[in-house]
Amino acid sequence: SAVISQKPSRDICQRGTSLTIQCQVDSQVTMMFWYRQQPGQSLTLIATANQGSEATYESGFVIDKFPISRPNLTFSTLTVSNMSPEDSSIYLCSVPGGRPNYGYTFGSGTRLTVV
């Protein structure tokens, strides 16, 4: 299965600023997914990032707040813009496992604290 390198692993940011999270995959993948895990809660899908097209956002998430780039088949970034304390979460990227039966692989996550 794919190996994902995600960074930064954690950050503490001032409200009103932006943070860009990067995910690098060791193989080419068509689809990459970005999730948010708020404290004590499950994972919520933010958007699906396909190479060569705009990301598709889930209900409640908008491009102005969470712009995504997908410049090639091995890399993606998620930016959390104009942050507020409510954005404090763990953000994770994920890719399909390469074959249908391999499941999904997740990055190690970015723990974001907004103060």
Add this chain to the structure above:
Amino acid sequence: AQSVSQHNHHVILSEAASLELGCNYSYGGTVNLFWYVQYPGQHLQLLLKYFSGDPLVKGIKGFEAEFIKSKFSFNLRKPSVQWSDTAEYFCAVYNQGGKLIFGQGTELSVKP
């Protein structure tokens, strides 16, 4: 919309006790089902998955899950838990759009 429901928010067991975590999904078509585990301070790991065939699937670390189509369920089981099984467990369903939808998670605490 497709959804996944985990009935138990927090389960506390003693070592050697048997475990069953409930998971129900809402989708009438073909489903692919997963259980993931997140140990404290670590990232998500795949425990097991069901795509087709034998509805009783075995995963890592002695876990198994049974897919019961008539009940829309995919419960996770382990005959005898260990302290090292303390973690958060997530049930997830893969939908036709290629998205993985997660349940709310169940926190398992195993007392030594």
